[in-house]
Amino acid sequence: MEVFGFPIETLYLYALILGVILTVLFLFVGDLLEGLFNISGDGVINPITLIGYITLFGGLGYVLETVTFMNSGTIIVINAVISLIVIVLVNFFIVIPVKRSEKNISYSVQELKGTIGEVYTTIPIDGFGEIVIPRTHGTMSKPAKSFDGDHLPEGTKILVIDIDDEGVFLVSKHYE
Structure with missing residues (x-):
């Protein structure tokens, strides 16, 4: 044909x-x-x-x-x-x-508000530190500072309150 x-x-x-x-x-x-x-x-x-x-x-x-x-x-x-x-x-x-x-497997940083994590590097009063947040596909670390202006030592359980425009997580101590 x-x-x-x-x-x-x-x-x-x-x-x-x-x-x-x-x-x-x-x-x-x-x-x-x-x-x-x-x-x-x-x-x-x-x-x-x-x-x-x-x-x-x-x-x-x-x-x-x-x-x-x-x-x-x-x-x-x-x-x-x-x-x-x-x-x-x-x-x-x-x-x-x-x-x-x-x-x-993708996420928005805004979805992390309200999640519980842990201080990895001590967050001094009015200073910056680092937190780790466990996720389904691994653990992520993010820069953080205290929402309340408190000293948060390494190992403290934290709650993510907000994320500022620079991507720094504002966290507060989590009381279980």
């Missing part, structure tokens, strides 16, 4: 090559393009699924055309359906869960 004067196998091969090139480009500049064009990539149709569909459609179509003796029209329909099913399954069971897990 010929489409636009090209054998269908050639078009499938071009789609496969285009998909591979777009995949490599997306690896290098995907985050930049998502930021410039405000592409969230959270929906069913996103750059990853489109590129995957093009690649799978081209590769599967080429293999089916060269290996089987089916009619080209039948191959196009079977190829389109199988590629769509595979890409939707990959999207829902791999791409979306991975994107959600990436978002779960």
Whole structure:
């Protein structure tokens, strides 16, 4: 079968090559393009699924055309359906869960208000020290000063009251 004067196998091969090139480009500049064009990539149709569909459609179509003796029209329909099913399954069971897990480990500093930590480096009166806050994915240390102007020695349990504009945590002694 010929489409636009090209054998269908050639078009499938071009789609496969285009998909591979777009995949490599997306690896290098995907985050930049998502930021410039405000592409969230959270929906069913996103750059990853489109590129995957093009690649799978081209590769599967080429293999089916060269290996089987089916009619080209039948191959196009079977190829389109199988590629769509595979890409939707990959999207829902791999791409979306991975994107959600990436978002779960991030945090806003403002979310740390009200958390309990411990003084790591003594906080003198009207001075700065360091605190550690245990988190699900490890322990973080932050610069801190006393909210009440108290001396807080190393090992004191603290409560994060606020965070100033410079990112210094304002803490108070935590009474259990």
